[in-house]
Amino acid sequence: MGPWLLRRLGQVLPTLLILSVLIFGLQQLMPGDPALILAGEERGDPQVLAQIRAELRLDRPLPEQYLHWLGRVLVGDFGFSWRIREPVGALILAKLPVTFQLAGMAFAIALLIGVPMGVLSAVRRDRPLDWLANGIALFGISTPNFWLGIMLILLFSVELGWLPPSGYVPLTEDPLQSLATTIMPAFVLGNSIAGVLMRHTRAAMLTALSQDYVRTARAKGLPERVVVAKHALRNALIPVITLGTIEFGRLLAGAVLTEQIFTIPGFGKLIVDAVFNRDYPVVQGVVLATALIFVLLSLVADLLTMAVNPRLRTA
Amino acid sequence: MNRTAILAALAALSLSTAAGAQTLRIGLREDPDILDPTLARTFVGRIVFAALCDKLFDINEKLEIVPQLATEHRWEDPRTLLLTLREGVKFHDGEPMDAEAVRYSLNRHLTLQGSFRRSEIGAMESVEVVDPKTVRIRLKEPSAPFLSQLTDRAGMIVSPKAAEAAGRNFGAKPVCAGPYRLVERVAQDRIVVERFPGYWNAQAVTIPRITYLPIPDNTVRLANLQSGALEMVQTIEPDDIKTVEKNSRLKVLAYDGLGYQGITYNLGNGARAAGPFAKDARVRAAFELAIDRGAVNQVVYEGAWTVTAQPVAPSSPYHVKDFQPQPRDVETARALLKQAGVTPPLAVEMTIPNNPDLRQVGEVIQAMVKEAGFELKLNAMEFASSLQAAARGDFETYLIGWSGRPDPDGNTWTFLHTNGAQNDGKYGNPEVDKLLDAARAEQDLAKRRALYAQVWQVALRQDRGRMYLWHAKNIVAHSAKVSGFVPVPDGLIRPQGLRLQ
Numbered sequence: 146m147g148p149w150l151l152r153r154l155g156q157v158l159p160t161l162l163i164l165s166v167l168i169f170g171l172q173q174l175m176p177g178d179p180a181l182i183l184a185g186e187e188r189g190d191p192q193v194l195a196q197i198r199a200e201l202r203l204d205r206p207l208p209e210q211y212l213h214w215l216g217r218v219l220v221g222d223f224g225f226s227w228r229i230r231e232p233v234g235a236l237i238l239a240k241l242p243v244t245f246q247l248a249g250m251a252f253a254i255a256l257l258i259g260v261p262m263g264v265l266s267a268v269r270r271d272r273p274l275d276w277l278a279n280g281i282a283l284f285g286i287s288t289p290n291f292w293l294g295i296m297l298i299l300l301f302s303v304e305l306g307w308l309p310p311s312g313y314v315p316l317t318e319d320p321l322q323s324l325a326t327t328i329m330p331a332f333v334l335g336n337s338i339a340g341v342l343m344r345h346t347r348a349a350m351l352t353a354l355s356q357d358y359v360r361t362a363r364a365k366g367l368p369e370r371v372v373v374a375k376h377a378l379r380n381a382l383i384p385v386i387t388l389g390t391i392e393f394g395r396l397l398a399g400a401v402l403t404e405q406i407f408t409i410p411g412f413g414k415l416i417v418d419a420v421f422n423r424d425y426p427v428v429q430g431v432v433l434a435t436a437l438i439f440v441l442l443s444l445v446a447d448l449l450t451m452a453v454n455p456r457l458r459t460a
Numbered sequence: 461m462n463r464t465a466i467l468a469a470l471a472a473l474s475l476s477t478a479a480g481a482q483t484l485r486i487g488l489r490e491d492p493d494i495l496d497p498t499l500a501r502t503f504v505g506r507i508v509f510a511a512l513c514d515k516l517f518d519i520n521e522k523l524e525i526v527p528q529l530a531t532e533h534r535w536e537d538p539r540t541l542l543l544t545l546r547e548g549v550k551f552h553d554g555e556p557m558d559a560e561a562v563r564y565s566l567n568r569h570l571t572l573q574g575s576f577r578r579s580e581i582g583a584m585e586s587v588e589v590v591d592p593k594t595v596r597i598r599l600k601e602p603s604a605p606f607l608s609q610l611t612d613r614a615g616m617i618v619s620p621k622a623a624e625a626a627g628r629n630f631g632a633k634p635v636c637a638g639p640y641r642l643v644e645r646v647a648q649d650r651i652v653v654e655r656f657p658g659y660w661n662a663q664a665v666t667i668p669r670i671t672y673l674p675i676p677d678n679t680v681r682l683a684n685l686q687s688g689a690l691e692m693v694q695t696i697e698p699d700d701i702k703t704v705e706k707n708s709r710l711k712v713l714a715y716d717g718l719g720y721q722g723i724t725y726n727l728g729n730g731a732r733a734a735g736p737f738a739k740d741a742r743v744r745a746a747f748e749l750a751i752d753r754g755a756v757n758q759v760v761y762e763g764a765w766t767v768t769a770q771p772v773a774p775s776s777p778y779h780v781k782d783f784q785p786q787p788r789d790v791e792t793a794r795a796l797l798k799q800a801g802v803t804p805p806l807a808v809e810m811t812i813p814n815n816p817d818l819r820q821v822g823e824v825i826q827a828m829v830k831e832a833g834f835e836l837k838l839n840a841m842e843f844a845s846s847l848q849a850a851a852r853g854d855f856e857t858y859l860i861g862w863s864g865r866p867d868p869d870g871n872t873w874t875f876l877h878t879n880g881a882q883n884d885g886k887y888g889n890p891e892v893d894k895l896l897d898a899a900r901a902e903q904d905l906a907k908r909r910a911l912y913a914q915v916w917q918v919a920l921r922q923d924r925g926r927m928y929l930w931h932a933k934n935i936v937a938h939s940a941k942v943s944g945f946v947p948v949p950d951g952l953i954r955p956q957g958l959r960l961q
Binding site: 176178181182183184188190191192193196197200228229230231236239240295298299302303306309310311312313405406407408410414415418421422423 | 490491493494499501573574576578579628629631632646647648649673674675676677679680683684686687688689841842843844845847848849851881882
């Protein structure tokens with residue numbers, strides 16, 4: 146276990162290094178000169194443009210720009226946002242908890258809907274309950290986030306006046322209010338993942354239920370509830386966990402759109418605004434942080450799978 | 461938990477969202493950039509500055525220049541401006557706003573690295589302190605637009621002590637002499653300001669706090685207003701005007717702005733300015749005659765905008781009333797193409813910033829000009845990319861707008877003069893250059909307007925150097941609890957006089 150973990154962690158660093166080159170290179174391919182965007186309506190003034198380029202080192206050769214950036218990142222300095230002149234590191238640290246709260250709540254909602262529905266529809270295969278569950282899953286997967294988001298706002302905020310239509314209050318400031326501001330976006334986000342989780346749980350459960358050990362358990366006269374919950378579900382969960390952690394990463398990505406709709410000042414909104422404003426230091430910082438999160442999540446997935454599946458523990 | 465309990469919990473939540481009448485919540489279209497008047501660039505930032513930083517002068521509903529921190533101005537000669545400052549004005553840090561502070565601030569605008577004010581007050585040669593309440597500004601050359609620059613960010617006076625202490629981080633805690641001072645800013649979330657008790661015009665300011673909330677999505681911003689989570693929004697879409705009008709708890713006000721939407725033609729910027737469209741004014745005249753501006757306005761904007769043929773909006777005293785768009789005339793357009801020796805269809809490309817409404821404008825124009833013999837290809841591009849393409853000359857025609865300036869020079873010189881920095885299509889005519897330069901130096905309103913009328917005649921009607929489509933309006937919506945809003949064409953929300961029940 147110890148050496149395995151070390152080896153896995155050893156892979157993280159080169160992965161991130163390669164990613165950093167990609168991040169830096171890809172954004173150079175983005176059309177649109179950042180100096181033009183930063184100059185705003187002053188963009189016609191060559192003096193202004195030259196000054197911006199010099200200040201941001203955009204006039205230097207690309208490798209030099211990259212090495213300069215990498216050198217600063219290695220000492221924990223992600224630079225300053227070009228647009229609002231706040232340190233990128235501080236921005237990331239401020240926005241990350243917001244998106245994690247949103248993604249966490251969305252994931253909880255997805256699990257609470259997806260897994261029980263998947264189990265039920267596997268147990269009641271090809272019966273009305275199964276069809277209903279599949280219908281709900283299809284709805285969840287195929288509803289666009291922005292449409293569902295705006296519908297929810299119109300219903301719960303404008304018509305009924307129950308929930309604030311947008312914005313965000315941190316958990317530490319006012320937990321109730323924080324839940325009120327995040328419940329709709331979390332539902333929108335979770336809804337799309339719930340369908341995926343439901344379909345996967347159903348498939349895994351169907352496989353598990355047809356296994357010999359389930360037949361043996363039934364033959365021993367165990368109650369069906371115990372057969373499903375203890376014998377089948379535990380085995381069916383292994384692929385679901387792997388998938389779940391990847392889906393959690395996807396939630397972070399999905400937050401881009403949802404945060405934009407509900408004006409949640411999180412990671413997604415940070416990167417969207419940064420891309421449109423060609424705020425390169427923010428784009429670089431956020432993408433690198435996201436990559437790190439993904440890498441760590443896949444590590445967590447491996448660890449979780451090991452915890453559930455004893456056969457892997459000796460590896 | 462039963463149903464009643466859930467409802468009670470939700471009701472409690474929604475109650476706690478409704479702040480008292482102590483705070484005015486204003487929804488903005490985007491998050492402002494840095495709150496340093498020297499370094500700031502965004503329009504929404506100016507809305508926040510209206511609360512934070514007073515200026516030497518302001519403009520009123522009729523675009524007249526009125527006193528703010530300066531009470532009087534006098535031209536000693538066309539290059540020397542004498543300003544008398546208001547007495548007893550204090551900055552948020554308690555420091556006095558005096559001639560030295562004005563000298564410091566104007567020099568800061570002119571020299572601070574990265575200043576966006578430099579080009580606005582580039583005509584300034586020096587500032588002298590005459591006495592604590594008088595400054596003398598010397599210009600390099602006579603400039604009619606100079607005074608109007610002092611009505612915006614270039615005229616904002618900052619506390620020299622605070623600015624020196626903060627350096628380039630001044631934007632994080634700006635200290636000015638406006639009616640409100642900054643409490644906190646959470647990027648992409650909110651900007652909170654509170655009433656400054658030492659404000660020189662304190663009786664005009666009644667609302668204790670203002671919170672600015674950037675909400676980019678139009679539907680969501682409106683939903684916030686409808687549900688009472690905002691008292692005011694900077695702007696709504698034209699097709700939402702009816703919805704707001706039907707709601708008795710809301711008020712909406714559409715009033716003339718300063719900007720325009722137009723089409724830039726590439727006449728001489730690189731290889732793409734080669735075809736008959738770039739070379740022959742008759743072809744461009746045919747193009748313009750094929751377009752019915754009123755129909756575009758009706759189809760895409762519910763007729764909310766004001767159609768135009770010139771860059772200066774009707775809100776300005778320099779708007780030339782008898783220079784109107786020519787009515788659509790497909791027959792003449794076809795004849796003009798024939799005269800120019802063009803065999804239809806003539807392929808032309810139009811670059812469009814990728815917004816839903818502008819794409820629709822492009823489609824309507826495409827259908828209209830097709831009847832006259834143009835095969836218009838639409839090239840929708842993300843905004844930043846389209847700007848770059850235009851600057852490089854990688855376009856034939858470009859559907860682009862301008863937010864507008866109070867002085868007509870800001871809407872014309874840089875776009876129509878041969879040396880204009882934003883003349884992306886490289887239109888050039890020495891006669892027009894001479895007229896624009898003369899208008900820049902002319903102080904008499906009627907004479908100056910006559911000069912602009914000549915510019916339109918030559919540059920737009922004769923040369924067809926550019927085309928103007930419409931002037932958008934500012935559409936402000938607010939709760940019926942808000943009163944006292946003064947619609948100034950610049951679209952800012954001035955807190956002076958605003959009341960909240």
